[in-house]
Amino acid sequence: MSSKSDLFERPVGAPLLASTNTARVRDQAFSGFDLPQELQSLSDVLREFVKKEICPVEASLDPTERAIPEDKLALLQAKARQLDFWCLDAPVEFGGGGLSTFQMTVVWEQASRHRFAFPVPGGGVFGYSPPVPLYSGNDDQIDRYVRPAIAKGLKTFTAISEPTGGSDPARAMRTTAVRQGDHFVLNGRKMWSTNADEADFGVVYARTDPAKGRAGISAFVLETNTPGMHVSKIPVMRNHWTTEIALENCKIPVENLIGKEGEGFGLAQKWMVRGRLMLASQALGVAEEAIRLAVDWAKERETFGALLATRQGIQFPLADSLVELNAARLLTWQAAWKDDQGEDARVEASMAKLYASEMGFRVVDRAIQILGGMGLAKEMNLEHWFRDLRTMRIVEGGSEIQRYLIARDMLGAAAIGRRD
Ligand SMILES: Cc1cc2nc3c(=O)[nH]c(=O)nc-3n(C[C@H](O)[C@H](O)[C@H](O)COP(=O)(O)OP(=O)(O)OC[C@H]3O[C@@H](n4cnc5c(N)ncnc54)[C@H](O)[C@@H]3O)c2cc1C
Structure with missing residues (x-):
């Protein structure tokens, strides 16, 4: 498209898109979204x-x-x-x-x-x-942890968030890892780690150099039978529960450091796009099923002598749901496509995760309303998804964090009050 200055400087009456290379636009013309x-x-x-x-x-x-x-x-x-x-x-x-x-x-x-x-x-x-930062591990870590986890179908865990906060872990992290000879000694407390009570090992993040901020955070493989590691369940509203991990003088060998000291936060960020897009895809699948259930119900159920499907009060939320589902899918696919091109897709992934998780929650909520009492019955899937999708708006960066990341990209330094 023409730049802003092209538009202002063009002679009055000249076509708006005169400076656009129309041949290039034609070459890139929309060719449909058929999957290979x-x-x-x-x-x-x-x-x-x-x-x-x-x-x-x-x-x-x-x-x-x-x-x-x-x-x-x-x-x-x-x-x-x-x-x-x-x-x-x-x-x-x-x-x-x-x-x-x-x-x-x-x-x-x-x-x-x-x-x-x-x-x-x-x-x-x-x-x-297994936790994706492990794919960046050395050959020994791949052989000891990654291959067996995949071959045996082992559950693993990731421990970043702490009682002091999960949205801004680089600032909130208090857990330390101090090198003593051929070991690191870990002390601290982790919150919300999914599956740590059922896993053989996981990836834990700790400060190796507290003076360096995020560049002082390192990632380690932590085996759950390590002395000094205590795991307790934190029941939450979704079907699957989380855990709290206390680390008291937990000694782990230096070979369990993933990458180099200080690279932990970068490793976690490197894989964030995929993590957020996987959540977005889960919301898409669930929304699609919720719409199917609501459509089937509306076509079967009669009230006041007519099918629910004949009522606009039922048709409109169904229509909105399908529109929003398709919009969420396009956002998700666009971000994923960009990631596969090797481009920075963090903002697009934030848009997809934000929109898809909120869309999924709205769609399931509408489906529950359309099914009435049956929407709340435990034997239907809707009430499971309702609780799970509610948690999705908080995990892997809450909706506010995604909005913040998108706005920061739009506003640049002004987002933190600087006039550059
Ligand atoms: C079911 C579940 C599973 C989880 N699994 C894991 C796991 O396996 N491993 C792991 O490490 N963590 C896990 N988490 C933790 C999760 O990532 C955090 O809960 C999440 O990042 C939010 O952190 P917090 O709970 O500390 O909220 P806080 O960081 O205290 O934030 C509180 C609220 O304020 C909002 N907020 C924060 N900053 C701003 C701002 N600047 N402006 C406006 N609003 C803001 C947040 O979005 C949130 O809604 C899990 C959490 C849950 C609930």
């Missing part, structure tokens, strides 16, 4: 797998279950592995599926179309990829 055939097939097969294998198992469970029980999960995992649906996002060389960010957003949406779509799409049926 291979990706479309993968997405279709995964969708069928969720519908035919996972959904019936979930429907057979007691409505108060918070996850697929281990024995049933093991059977489903075996089926998923036969189809190579295993740790799809992890690099191929470590035993994963090696999908790109865009490919992941497409398949994660389909993998999330069922009750236990959180915190891991598929409820663990497709494996639990």
